[in-house]
Amino acid sequence: MADFISDLDFYQLDELLSPEDRMTRAAVRQFVQREVTPHVEKHFADSTFPLELIPRLAEFGVFGANLKGYGCAGMNNVAYGLIMQELEAADSGLRSFASVQSALAMYAIYAWGSEEQKNRYLPLMAQGKLIGCFGLTEPDHGSDPGGMETRARKDGHGWILNGMKRWITNGSIADLAVVWAKIDQGITGFIVEKGAPGFSTRDIHGKFSMRASITSELFFDDVRLDAGAQLPAARGLKAPLACLTQARYGIAWGAIGAARTCYQCALDYTRARKQFSRPLAGYQLVQNKLVNMLTEITKAQLICLRLGQMKDAGTMRPEHVSLAKRNNVQMALDIARTARDMLGANGIVNEYPVIRHMLNLETVNTYEGAYDVHTLILGRDITGIGAFD
Amino acid sequence: MKILVPVKRVPDPATTIRVLPDGSGIATDNVKWVINPFDEIAIEEALRIKEKQGSGEVVLISVGQTAWQEQLRTGLAMGADRAILVKADTPLDTLAIARAIAKVASDEKPELIIIGKQAIDDDSNQIGQMLAEMLGWPQATFASKVELAGEKCTVVREVDGGLETVAFPMPAVITTDLRLNEPRYASLPGIMKARKKPLNEIAVDSLGVDLAPKLKIKTLNAPEKRQAGRKVASVEELVQVLHTEAKVI
Numbered sequence: 026m027a028d029f030i031s032d033l034d035f036y037q038l039d040e041l042l043s044p045e046d047r048m049t050r051a052a053v054r055q056f057v058q059r060e061v062t063p064h065v066e067k068h069f070a071d072s073t074f075p076l077e078l079i080p081r082l083a084e085f086g087v088f089g090a091n092l093k094g095y096g097c098a099g100m101n102n103v104a105y106g107l108i109m110q111e112l113e114a115a116d117s118g119l120r121s122f123a124s125v126q127s128a129l130a131m132y133a134i135y136a137w138g139s140e141e142q143k144n145r146y147l148p149l150m151a152q153g154k155l156i157g158c159f160g161l162t163e164p165d166h167g168s169d170p171g172g173m174e175t176r177a178r179k180d181g182h183g184w185i186l187n188g189m190k191r192w193i194t195n196g197s198i199a200d201l202a203v204v205w206a207k208i209d210q211g212i213t214g215f216i217v218e219k220g221a222p223g224f225s226t227r228d229i230h231g232k233f234s235m236r237a238s239i240t241s242e243l244f245f246d247d248v249r250l251d252a253g254a255q256l257p258a259a260r261g262l263k264a265p266l267a268c269l270t271q272a273r274y275g276i277a278w279g280a281i282g283a284a285r286t287c288y289q290c291a292l293d294y295t296r297a298r299k300q301f302s303r304p305l306a307g308y309q310l311v312q313n314k315l316v317n318m319l320t321e322i323t324k325a326q327l328i329c330l331r332l333g334q335m336k337d338a339g340t341m342r343p344e345h346v347s348l349a350k351r352n353n354v355q356m357a358l359d360i361a362r363t364a365r366d367m368l369g370a371n372g373i374v375n376e377y378p379v380i381r382h383m384l385n386l387e388t389v390n391t392y393e394g395a396y397d398v399h400t401l402i403l404g405r406d407i408t409g410i411g412a413f414d
Numbered sequence: 415m416k417i418l419v420p421v422k423r424v425p426d427p428a429t430t431i432r433v434l435p436d437g438s439g440i441a442t443d444n445v446k447w448v449i450n451p452f453d454e455i456a457i458e459e460a461l462r463i464k465e466k467q468g469s470g471e472v473v474l475i476s477v478g479q480t481a482w483q484e485q486l487r488t489g490l491a492m493g494a495d496r497a498i499l500v501k502a503d504t505p506l507d508t509l510a511i512a513r514a515i516a517k518v519a520s521d522e523k524p525e526l527i528i529i530g531k532q533a534i535d536d537d538s539n540q541i542g543q544m545l546a547e548m549l550g551w552p553q554a555t556f557a558s559k560v561e562l563a564g565e566k567c568t569v570v571r572e573v574d575g576g577l578e579t580v581a582f583p584m585p586a587v588i589t590t591d592l593r594l595n596e597p598r599y600a601s602l603p604g605i606m607k608a609r610k611k612p613l614n615e616i617a618v619d620s621l622g623v624d625l626a627p628k629l630k631i632k633t634l635n636a637p638e639k640r641q642a643g644r645k646v647a648s649v650e651e652l653v654q655v656l657h658t659e660a661k662v663i
């Protein structure tokens with residue numbers, strides 16, 4: 026038996042990582058194994074987010090880990106990707122929390138905020154003392170956020186905000202919401218603090234996916250905002266889309282973690298489980314499935330490593346991220362579904378992590394640009410013809 | 415107070431170890447390497463002492479090859495102040511390693527050496543004791559609790575059938591047992607800071623100590639594969655089999 030099985034590094038990509046990257050991954054993996062995995066099944070069953078992990082993750086330096094300054098760790102993007110991978114190996118909901126906090130809410134302020142906003146919010150968000158959410162999607166505008174109906178109108182020096190957002194991760198537990206709205210000049214972003222009069226939230230129940238993550242609706246009813254609440258550099262749809270690029274980058278890595286957990290589980294299970302007096306893993310049909318999983322995960326690892334290098338070098342385009350998000354999440358979802366099948370009846374119970382990952386990955390496939398939306402983005406890139414705008 | 419913590423690089427306990435066909439060692443391709451878990455406990459204890467005292471220096475030392483830098487960096491990322499790699503191009507036996515560390519210790523003059531009671535790869539359980547002898551310092555092995563008061567140190571030791579409390583003056587050598595503490599994780603900011611911390615290399619030959627091997631590994635054998643169990647029909651047969659085949663009764 027080869028050693029790589031336990032680590033799933035078939036192409037010895039570890040040799041291409043820096044010692045700091047490996048150290049980062051080892052530390053996060055150890056943290057996740059000790060402090061997250063043992064409790065995650067219960068949070069999924071009860072539909073609760075493990076709030077107690079927030080200070081631990083913050084102390085560890087996870088929030089805004091790839092941002093520079095403002096109390097952030099300033100890691101490179103490969104190390105950041107590895108963190109996302111290890112978090113999602115436990116649960117996509119945990120990775121979602123970290124993605125929203127870091128790549129959406131913190132990044133929006135980091136990229137489009139004033140110096141005053143950055144100094145006020147980012148250090149506390151890095152310390153996990155302020156939780157952020159990111160309100161782009163609306164009930165009637167998902168894949169097409171440019172059609173948003175939330176509006177802000179000028180009122181003296183400030184603004185009056187009206188509208189609603191739906192499917193917002195961390196919505197009701199957030200201390201501040203980065204909210205995207207239309208003004209006369211187009212789309213811009215606002216920081217709306219919890220408790221602002223006219224701002225309320227309601228959680229979405231009945232989810233079969235991402236149960237260990239909070240998903241809410243946000244309501245804005247004549248919410249009065251100071252001039253200082255607007256993100257001054259956020260002009261046009263490209264501002265929220267730049268945030269999505271950051272989050273999608275992390276998702277492409279995260280999907281590898283979820284896929285790895287499912288593959289590992291299917292491998293262990295089919296090696297131990299005997300039917301017709303032989304281990305399931307001894308049948309050609311089962312080996313074919315395992316080998317396909319190994320191949321797809323290895324390809325996804327290569328995509329991410331190269332993407333991370335390009336992101337660090339400043340040569341990564343959003344379309345590069347689309348390819349990685351589209352491929353890797355579909356890959357993880359396929360592996361989760363196949364692993365579910367391979368576990369037979371045990372594949373439907375929460376004694377094994379597989380069905381939870383499978384259900385979570387349905388969300389990961391949809392959010393941050395559904396699979397087909399990335400197809401359209403890439404199609405436009407290679408043909409020069411937009412099929413959706 | 416200055417605390418010296420020797421650190422060994424060992425295979426990750428989670429990796430499957432394969433013995434080379436000729437029995438000369440283990441296959442190291444695809445093995446992940448980590449700090450010996452007992453040494454990790456030693457680093458943690460040193461950091462706690464420093465934090466409690468509000469000042470001091472935690473210095474790591476390894477006697478090994480260039481690749482060992484990675485484990486030293488991990489220790490620096492946990493919070494140690496600096497590291498020394500005594501570079502040996504070929505693996506040395508425990509006596510030579512102890513001599514090298516003792517030599518560096520006599521230059522560094524730490525008040526304490528805290529070291530894992532054993533390494534999880536060869537389970538020798540020797541270096542701490544050898545250091546105490548070479549330096550002429552008191553030793554407290556298998557520590558499960560360490561307390562400092564002035565020049566004096568009190569250690570609770572895990573011994574067969576109970577606990578033993580010993581007190582001794584410093585400088586001294588302490589070896590750590592599993593229950594001493596739970597080591598912290600290297601945090602991400604810690605990993606970034608570790609990059610800039612000093613990691614000095616010294617060639618082992620330059621220390622002027624006797625490195626001649628006194629120990630030779632003749633062969634390594636993998637543990638025998640567990641045989642599948644067998645069902646017996648009756649208690650009589652069980653007793654019979656235990657007597658004639660297993661020869662345990």
Ligand SMILES: Cc1cc2nc3c(=O)[nH]c(=O)nc-3n(C[C@H](O)[C@H](O)[C@H](O)COP(=O)(O)OP(=O)(O)OC[C@H]3O[C@@H](n4cnc5c(N)ncnc54)[C@H](O)[C@@H]3O)c2cc1C
Pocket residue numbers: 125159160161162164165166167168169191192193194195234235240388391392393394395396397398412413
């Ligand atoms: C658990 C969860 C958490 C979320 N968190 C957040 C958050 O924090 N912040 C936020 O702003 N949003 C969040 N979302 C919303 C998410 O980004 C949207 O659901 C996503 O953008 C898709 O929008 P939609 O659900 O309205 O689907 P639609 O846009 O209605 O799409 C439905 C289907 O139609 C397809 N489709 C759409 N347009 C085309 C086209 N032109 N051609 C062909 N096919 C098309 C899509 O691929 C998809 O399969 C979250 C969603 C979930 C489920």
